[in-house]
Structures are given as C-alpha cells and as structure tokens.
Amino acid sequence: xxxxxxxxxxxxxxxxxxxxxxxxxxxxxxxxxxxxxxxxxxxxxxxxxxxxxxxxxxxxxxxxxxxxxxxxxxxxxxxxxxxxxxxxxxxxxxxxxxxxxxxxxxxxxxxxxxxxxxxxxxxxxxxxxxxxxxxxxxxxxxxxxxxxxxxxxxxxxxxxxxxxxxxxxxxxxxxxxxxxxxxxxxxxxxxxxxxxxxxxxxxxxxxxxxxxxxxxxxxxxxxxxxxxxxxxxxxxxxxxxxxxxxxxxxxxxxxxxx
Amino acid sequence: xxxxxxxxxxxxxxxxxxxxxxxxxxxxxxxxxxxxxxxxxxxxxxxxxxxxxxxxxxxxxxxxxxxxxxxxxxxxxxxxxxxxxxxxxxxxxxxxxxxxxxxxxxxxxxxxxxxxxxxxxxxxxxxxxxxxxxxxxxxxxxxxxxxxxxxxxxxxxxxxxxxxxxxxxxxxxxxxxxxxxxxxxxxxxxxxxxxxxxxxxxxxxxxxxxxxxxxxxxxxxxxxxxxxxxxxxxxxxxxxxxxxxxxxxxxxxx
Numbered sequence: 001x002x003x004x005x006x007x008x009x010x011x012x013x014x015x016x017x018x019x020x021x022x023x024x025x026x027x028x029x030x031x032x033x034x035x036x037x038x039x040x041x042x043x044x045x046x047x048x049x050x051x052x053x054x055x056x057x058x059x060x061x062x063x064x065x066x067x068x069x070x071x072x073x074x075x076x077x078x079x080x081x082x083x084x085x086x087x088x089x090x091x092x093x094x095x096x097x098x099x100x101x102x103x104x105x106x107x108x109x110x111x112x113x114x115x116x117x118x119x120x121x122x123x124x125x126x127x128x129x130x131x132x133x134x135x136x137x138x139x140x141x142x143x144x145x146x147x148x149x150x151x152x153x154x155x156x157x158x159x160x161x162x163x164x165x166x167x168x169x170x171x172x173x174x175x176x177x178x179x180x181x182x183x184x185x186x187x188x189x190x191x192x193x194x195x196x197x198x199x200x201x202x203x204x205x206x207x208x209x210x211x212x213x214x215x216x217x218x219x220x221x222x223x224x225x226x227x228x229x230x231x232x233x234x235x236x237x238x239x240x241x242x243x244x245x246x247x248x249x250x251x252x253x254x255x256x257x258x
Numbered sequence: 259x260x261x262x263x264x265x266x267x268x269x270x271x272x273x274x275x276x277x278x279x280x281x282x283x284x285x286x287x288x289x290x291x292x293x294x295x296x297x298x299x300x301x302x303x304x305x306x307x308x309x310x311x312x313x314x315x316x317x318x319x320x321x322x323x324x325x326x327x328x329x330x331x332x333x334x335x336x337x338x339x340x341x342x343x344x345x346x347x348x349x350x351x352x353x354x355x356x357x358x359x360x361x362x363x364x365x366x367x368x369x370x371x372x373x374x375x376x377x378x379x380x381x382x383x384x385x386x387x388x389x390x391x392x393x394x395x396x397x398x399x400x401x402x403x404x405x406x407x408x409x410x411x412x413x414x415x416x417x418x419x420x421x422x423x424x425x426x427x428x429x430x431x432x433x434x435x436x437x438x439x440x441x442x443x444x445x446x447x448x449x450x451x452x453x454x455x456x457x458x459x460x461x462x463x464x465x466x467x468x469x470x471x472x473x474x475x476x477x478x479x480x481x482x483x484x485x486x487x488x489x490x491x492x493x494x495x496x497x498x499x500x501x502x503x504x505x506x507x508x509x510x511x512x
Contacts, residue, residue: 039444
C-alpha cells in the first residue's frame with residue numbers, strides 16, 4: 001500500500017498547493033449553487049412547496065452534495081488519461097513495479113479528496129445560510145461516507161472510460177459521453193424521481209447514480225443505508241473493469257511498443 | 259486582413275476533417291442533453307415564473323449562437339489572460355495589424371462551432387420563427403456575443419495589471435455562462451443586480467430572449483448601449499494594459 005498511500009498524499013498536497021485553482025473551483029461551485037437553488041426554489045414555489053416529494057430544503061441539500069461530489073473530481077481527467085496514454089507517459093509508468101491504474105487512481109483520489117472537503121464545507125455553509133439546516137442529521141451522517149464513495153466511483157469510472165485510448169488513441173469522445181451520463185442519469189441536476197419511469201429505470205440500471213444521486217439522496221433527508229451497499233457493489237464492478245481494461249491496454253502497449 | 263485570418267483559422271480546423279466532425283457532433287450531443295434536461299424539468303414542474311419549455315429553449319438557442327460566435331469563432335477571447343502571462347503577445351505586437359482584433363480571429367474552437375449549428379437549428383424548431391423574430395434573434399445574438407467577448411477580454415486584460423495566469427477569466431467565464439443558461443426571472447435581489455452589472459449575463463440571454471418574445475425599443479436601446487459600452491471598455495482596458503506590458507522575448511504562435 002506504501003506507494004499508493006504516498007501517491008494519494010502527494011495528490012492531496014498538489015491540490016492544496018494550488019490555492020488559486022482551488023479557490024476558482026470553489027467559487028464556481030458556489031455560483032452553480034446560487035443558480036440551481038434559484039431554479040429549484042422557483043420550481044418548488046410553483047408546485048406548492050415541493051417537487052417529487054422533495055421540499056425546497058431537501059432539494060437544496062440534494063444539489064449541494066450532488067455538485068460537491070462531481071466538482072471534487074477533475075472534469076477532464078478522461079481526456080488527460082487519453083493524452084497520457086497516447087503521449088507515452090503511461091508506457092513510462094509501466095516501468096515502475098506497481099499497478100499503473102491503482103497508482104493513478106490513488107493519486108487522483110488524494111487530489112479529489114482535498115477538493116471535495118473544501119467544496120463540501122463551503123457548500124454546507126452556503127446552503128445552511130440560504131435554505132436552512134439539513135433535513136435529517138442521521139441521513140447527512142451517512143451522506144459523508146457516501147460522498148467519498150461517489151468520488152471514488154467517479155475516479156475509477158474515469159479511468160475505465162479513459163482506457164479506451166489504448167485502442168482509439170484519444171478519449172475525448174469518451175469524456176463527453178461520461179460527462180453527460182453523470183449529468184443526466186447520475187442525477188447531478190435532477191433527482192431520479194423527477195424522471196419519467198423509463199428513464200428512472202434506465203438510470204438505476206447504470207452505475208452513474210452512485211456518483212451524484214447516492215450521496216445527494218441521503219443528504220436530502222432520506223435515511224436509506226442500502227444506498228451505501230449499492231455504491232460499494234458498483235465500485236467493485238467498476239474497479240475490476242478498470243483493472244481489466246488497463247491490463248489489456250498495457251499488454252497492447254507492450255506488444256505494439258509504447 | 260481579419261477575414262483572411264479567420265479564413266486561415268477555419269481552414270486549419272477543417273484540415274483535420276474527421277476530428278472536426280467528431281467535435282462538432284459531440285458538442286451538438288452535449289447541447290441536446292440540455293434540451294432533454296429542460297423537457298424533463300418542465301414536464302414535471304410546469305411553468306415557472308412565466309417560463310415554459312419553448313421559451314427556455316429560445317433562450318438556449320440564443321446562448322448556443324452566442325457561444326458559437328464568441329467562443330467558437332473568437333476562441334482567443336477566453337485565453338487572453340494565458341496569452342498575456344505566457345508572453346505570446348510578443349508574436350502579435352510586431353505585426354502591422356490591430357493586435358486585439360487579430361488575436362480574436364486568430365484561433366477558432368472547433369467543438370464550439372457545433373453551437374453555431376445547434377443554436378439556429380434549435381431556434382428554427384422551437385423559437386416560432388417569423389421574419390421579425392428571426393431578424394431580432396440574429397441581431398440580439400450578435401449583441402450577446404459582443405458583450406460576452408468584451409467581458410472575457412476585460413477579465414483577460416486584468417492580467418496586465420494583476421499578473422497571474424488569467425485564473426479570473428475562467429471563473430468569470432464559468433459564472434457568466436451558467437448565469438446565462440437559466441431564465442433571468444428565476445433570480446432576484448443581489449444575484450439579479452450582479453447579472454446586470456459585474457457579470458452581465460442578463461445581456462447575453464435574458465434581455466435578448468425578452469426582445470425576441472416581446473420587442474420593445476427601450477430594451478433594444480439598453481442592449482445596444484451596453485454592447486457598445488462593453489466593446490469600448492474592453493478595448494480601452496486592453497490598450498491601457500498594453501502600456502504596462504513588458505516583452506518576454508518569447509517568439510511563438512499566438
């Protein structure tokens with residue numbers, strides 16, 4: 001575990017060593033919250049105080065946590081992985097006596113964890129000020145580990161999607177696809193209960209709900225511990241798939257030359 | 259001269275044809291997700307403060323057209339801060355052209371050209387186009403693009419005075435883009451004041467959409483005044499900044 005913990009630590013230090021970038025990201029996150037709280041506040045107001053059984057306060061906490069989970073990770077990581085594969089950086093990393101994909105995931109998780117902490121703290125202060133305290137403290141307690149799992153699922157899935165570059169040489173299209181899947185079927189802007197039944201069913205069948213909806217649902221006051229189990233199960237699937245994809249890709253690099 | 263520079267930039271993008279079509283297609287798919295979002299939202303929530311799906315999609319059509327022009331055709335508007343901080347201006351200043359105008363048309367962003375296809379198409383489908391509405395849509399989109407470019411240039415020019423790598427441009431860009439993407443009547447109080455002043459998102463989509471739906475000369479005059487003032491302000495700030503610029507003796511391609 002030594003090299004991976006060390007990678008996570010240096011990832012966290014990297015995030016904290018760039019306060020300008022971190023500050024811009026947190027400020028952007030607050031701007032997003034201002035807009036989304038205004039949107040859903042107006043929506044709740046137009047519907048007698050709640051939408052799809054979410055009160056305004058529940059929606060505000062939902063959005064705060066859903067956005068924090070996504071904002072913690074690098075938006076263009078998939079594209080960067082593609083560039084690193086195409087540019088030969090991954091081939092160089094393969095010379096190290098470690099698992100390349102695990103090392104990269106650990107490094108990104110360290111970075112994402114630091115950003116998630118800053119975003120979650122500032123977001124919680126902002127939402128408490130504009131909407132009120134969380135609807136259910138117990139559920140919010142579960143939302144904290146769920147946010148960590150959500151960020152982990154995102155980072156692992158980004159590596160899975162980025163691995164397509166071993167074959168295509170570029171991951172830009174995979175990045176677009178992933179982003180939109182999290183955006184819509186991940187419940188980043190809309191709770192899944194808002195969807196028509198067919199889209200809600202589809203969203204449950206895909207792993208993206210573990211990345212935004214899961215912690216957000218808990219933070220909105222729904223004490224549903226099974227959500228954590230669902231996240232863990234999907235994380236295992238994603239991790240195995242990312243490991244297999246990278247192993248196959250690395251073999252391809254070895255055969256073809258990096 | 260500037261038409262030729264823009265043509266060269268377009269030809270550069272067109273050279274990698276497969277990449278060109280892929281990027282444009284993905285941007286259109288990206289925009290379609292927002293269309294889906296608004297349909298899902300209004301399907302569940304109904305009309306909100308006078309805004310329904312059709313009106314909001316007119317707003318989205320204007321926003322896509324504005325970003326297609328401002329960020330697709332004038333891609334450097336968003337990168338002025340980086341250009342200044344990395345001394346890339348050195349390559350532009352000796353040229354016998356207006357450096358700001360040259361910089362603006364020197365580079366295009368292929369992906370965002372997808373917005374230039376998507377915006378008008380969305381307007382034709384959902385914007386209830388008549389000759390009058392279409393003319394207003396075109397004119398207000400041009401004004402919105404000018405306001406957005408000017409705003410980004412002003413933020414970029416601050417790099418002359420503040421140093422740094424132009425981080426303020428990215429924050430301002432993200433803020434104005436997200437504030438422009440939602441109906442203006444959702445916002446009240448300080449946020450609305452900010453949208454009409456410091457982060458002029460109201461003049462990117464809010465006032466333009468109002469003009470397309472319900473034209474008034476007073477609103478049109480306001481938009482034109484703000485557009486002209488933004489352009490003059492951006493130019494003045496860039497020129498003032500240039501006085502402070504010191505060459506990095508770096509010869510590169512801006």
